[in-house]
Amino acid sequence: MATDTPMQLGMIGLGRMGANLVRRLMRDGHHCVVYDLNESAVRELEGEGAVAAGTLGDLVAKLERPRAAWLMLPAAVVQPTLDQLTELLDPDDAVIDGGNSYYRDDITRAAQLAPRRIHYLDCGTSGGVWGLDRGYCLMIGGEPEPVARLDPIFRTIAPGVGSAEPTPGRHANGTAPDGYLHCGPSGAGHFVKMVHNGVEYGMMAAIAEGLSIIEHADAGRRKRTADAETAPLREPEAYQYEIDVGEVAEVWRRGSVVGSWLVDLAADALARSPKLEEFTGRVSDSGEGRWTVLAAVDEGVPAAVISTALTDRFQSRGLGEFADRVLSAMRGEFGGHAEKRSRP
Numbered sequence: 001m002a003t004d005t006p007m008q009l010g011m012i013g014l015g016r017m018g019a020n021l022v023r024r025l026m027r028d029g030h031h032c033v034v035y036d037l038n039e040s041a042v043r044e045l046e047g048e049g050a051v052a053a054g055t056l057g058d059l060v061a062k063l064e065r066p067r068a069a070w071l072m073l074p075a076a077v078v079q080p081t082l083d084q085l086t087e088l089l090d091p092d093d094a095v096i097d098g099g100n101s102y103y104r105d106d107i108t109r110a111a112q113l114a115p116r117r118i119h120y121l122d123c124g125t126s127g128g129v130w131g132l133d134r135g136y137c138l139m140i141g142g143e144p145e146p147v148a149r150l151d152p153i154f155r156t157i158a159p160g161v162g163s164a165e166p167t168p169g170r171h172a173n174g175t176a177p178d179g180y181l182h183c184g185p186s187g188a189g190h191f192v193k194m195v196h197n198g199v200e201y202g203m204m205a206a207i208a209e210g211l212s213i214i215e216h217a218d219a220g221r222r223k224r225t226a227d228a229e230t231a232p233l234r235e236p237e238a239y240q241y242e243i244d245v246g247e248v249a250e251v252w253r254r255g256s257v258v259g260s261w262l263v264d265l266a267a268d269a270l271a272r273s274p275k276l277e278e279f280t281g282r283v284s285d286s287g288e289g290r291w292t293v294l295a296a297v298d299e300g301v302p303a304a305v306i307s308t309a310l311t312d313r314f315q316s317r318g319l320g321e322f323a324d325r326v327l328s329a330m331r332g333e334f335g336g337h338a339e340k341r342s343r344p
């Protein structure tokens with residue numbers, strides 16, 4: 001592949017996502033000027049053909065006008081970086097925030113930059129570490145003109161039409177079949193990406209729970225002590241299966257209704273480590289799940305699966321421990337039920 005319309009883009013933030021976006025752009029014939037606080041990340045991409053910048057000012061100076069600068073940064077450092085960067089920009093330049101910022105911050109930022117005619121686009125970017133080869137699904141918000149101007153950049157980053165079968169009966173115009181979509185005005189891109197990540201929480205939780213139920217299908221074989229904490233297992237003979245969950249994930253990948261990239265990834269992880277012993281099971285969350293639930297509450301829309309998946313993550317980090325103590329205490333109070341000190 002090689003683009004018909006090579007463009008120049010400044011990339012600020014060369015972590016796994018930013019660096020691979022640059023590589024994908026350069027592979028397709030675009031020109032990148034790159035900056036990161038981590039100099040070795042800059043040098044590495046310079047070795048691959050990017051133009052290195054030592055400071056934000058240097059990056060701005062090396063970009064042709066109207067400039068386009070893409071931020072690929074953790075949400076917490078977007079604002080300070082933007083404050084410095086936009087001081088150096090001119091009317092008609094465009095900034096694209098490709099990270100996972102809160103869509104409400106996009107609305108504020110775009111409005112603040114509008115009087116200076118600096119365009120601010122929000123671009124939800126999904127694809128993770130696999131995006132270099134698979135491409136990244138892009139969910140874009142902002143004014144139509146800069147979105148149209150940057151089309152060759154979005155087109156290169158996105159997976160392209162070949163990445164999925166065409167949907168029968170769906171019109172073929174527009175860019176969604178290529179894997180990128182102008183979702184609406186400022187904030188709309190990150191709004192759609194926020195909900196995408198909420199969906200991700202729910203799907204991940206369902207896959208994990210299903211595989212866990214299968215992992216425990218031998219519960220009838222496990223020895224229980226007389227003072228076990230749990231009620232006796234009903235019909236132990238019904239739970240006598242020792243099923244290899246890695247093999248189940250593998251077979252689900254083939255023709256099943258739940259086959260998906262997330263199942264592919266689960267199968268991969270289980271193939272490397274059947275009991276996943278290197279994980280403690282503390283699952284982080286970086287904001288999008290919470291914001292999705294807040295939006296559902298504001299809209300008055302039921303979102304039980306995503307909400308539960310979010311609080312499961314809190315539980316995984318021990319944040320439910322106090323509630324568990326209160327439960328245990330109440331149980332002791334009303335029934336004199338002593339808490340079991342050790343697990344069977």
Ligand SMILES: O=C(CO)[C@H](O)[C@H](O)COP(=O)(O)O
Nearest residue numbers: 100126127284285286287288
């Ligand atoms: O955007 C992503 C995938 O689409 C990121 O991987 C996501 O930020 C991970 O989110 P969390 O830390 O909340 O699980």
